[in-house]
Amino acid sequence: MTRLHDPEDGLIRRHYRKKGKPQVVEDQLTGVKRAPAAAFEPRAKDKALSVNVESFLQAAGESLLWGVNLEKFYAARITVGACEALGLRAYHDPVFETPEAPANPYHGSIFGIVEARDTDPNAYEAILDALSKASTIVPEPTPPC
Amino acid sequence: MTADVMTLPKFQAAQAPPSLRAPLRSFIEPFVEFAFGRLAASVTTAAIHAVDEQPESAVAQQQEQERETENMASVGALTASAEASLQRIARFREALNDALELSSEMVHDEEGDPVDSQTLQYAALSLSPLIAFLELPTPLILPLQNGGLGAEWHASGMNIELRFRKPYDVYAVLEDAWGVTSFRGRDPDLERTRIALGELGRRVLESTNPQVLADLNDEAS
Numbered sequence: 001m002t003r004l005h006d007p008e009d010g011l012i013r014r015h016y017r018k019k020g021k022p023q024v025v026e027d028q029l030t031g032v033k034r035a036p037a038a039a040f041e042p043r044a045k046d047k048a049l050s051v052n053v054e055s056f057l058q059a060a061g062e063s064l065l066w067g068v069n070l071e072k073f074y075a076a077r078i079t080v081g082a083c084e085a086l087g088l089r090a091y092h093d094p095v096f097e098t099p100e101a102p103a104n105p106y107h108g109s110i111f112g113i114v115e116a117r118d119t120d121p122n123a124y125e126a127i128l129d130a131l132s133k134a135s136t137i138v139p140e141p142t143p144p145c
Numbered sequence: 146m147t148a149d150v151m152t153l154p155k156f157q158a159a160q161a162p163p164s165l166r167a168p169l170r171s172f173i174e175p176f177v178e179f180a181f182g183r184l185a186a187s188v189t190t191a192a193i194h195a196v197d198e199q200p201e202s203a204v205a206q207q208q209e210q211e212r213e214t215e216n217m218a219s220v221g222a223l224t225a226s227a228e229a230s231l232q233r234i235a236r237f238r239e240a241l242n243d244a245l246e247l248s249s250e251m252v253h254d255e256e257g258d259p260v261d262s263q264t265l266q267y268a269a270l271s272l273s274p275l276i277a278f279l280e281l282p283t284p285l286i287l288p289l290q291n292g293g294l295g296a297e298w299h300a301s302g303m304n305i306e307l308r309f310r311k312p313y314d315v316y317a318v319l320e321d322a323w324g325v326t327s328f329r330g331r332d333p334d335l336e337r338t339r340i341a342l343g344e345l346g347r348r349v350l351e352s353t354n355p356q357v358l359a360d361l362n363d364e365a366s
Contacts, residue, residue: 016250016251016256018243018244018247018287023285023287025285025299026299027299028299028301028302028303028304028320028322029320029322036285036287036295036297036306037306038287038288038295041289041290043257043258043290044290121310122316122330125308126329129318129329
């Protein structure tokens with residue numbers, strides 16, 4: 001597991017579509033389309049928030065939407081810098097193949113969110129807000145006419 | 146144990162466990178019936194009064210006709226308003242159902258927890274009156290982790306985000322590009338949220354029908 005330091009490096013988080021549509025909101029203060037806070041909630045069983053690391057995807061020549069089934073998910077992007085500003089720590093944390101799950105060499109983990117959830121609910125909500133605000137939506141390829 | 150103890154008539158028919166949506170329906174529908182029952186009753190009462198009052202002279206008759214015309218216009222406006230409220234409630238219910246479907250999918254994928262039925266009821270009961278009586282767009286409803294439910298409006302210069310974690314445990318983000326309403330924190334009884342949603346409803350009404358708002362302002366003053 002390697003700590004990520006480049007503040008511009010992107011972290012790609014997938015989130016469920018609803019009825020085939022990405023759950024994107026248009027922020028009324030900035031006019032920017034972003035993911036809702038729900039996209040950045042770790043599961044109860046998780047120890048960190050799972051993402052894919054942009055720099056590792058790019059180094060391998062992969063799309064930012066690698067591993068994102070676009071029929072089911074859309075993808076949001078936040079940066080390492082946004083995480084650091086919130087006191088969170090982002091790591092490259094590759095997943096090795098198991099009988100239950102395929103390998104993901106681009107996988108990353110954001111630590112600090114689960115700790116906040118378990119100790120300071122208001123801080124947890126503030127982190128979700130900030131990540132949602134800092135997010136942008138990863139463009140999807142336009143389907144051919 | 147004798148054989149007749151276990152005869153068929155002694156058994157109760159097995160009841161299917163209530164689905165997640167059952168309590169939602171059972172809570173929203175009585176509210177809608179109550180709210181709109183009262184509305185219909187008030188409309189009917191106005192109409193009865195209009196018929197019962199007997200005019201005494203030609204001038205009085207003319208005044209009475211004018212009043213009747215006004216009453217009919219009021220009844221028409223009330224009916225339109227009630228229909229719009231019912232449509233908003235129907236869209237809200239559909240959004241809740243869509244969120245529950247998404248929650249089921251996430252649970253199936255082991256990507257989330259089922260929405261807690263009490264939290265769902267609390268959210269539905271808290272928001273239904275506001276949605277029925279304010280000109281609000283349909284909110285984005287999303288399942289949250291640990292059984293919570295989120296409701297968001299992003300319109301008319303306002304970001305209103307509610308996270309129902311448990312009954313009476315609601316985190317609200319209320320942002321306003323015009324700076325009228327702003328809050329971030331726990332809002333268990335939706336006191337601050339109500340103000341923000343009222344402001345959003347006012348703006349939506351203004352943008353869709355400026356004359357209605359001008360009339361309301363005139364009446365208020």
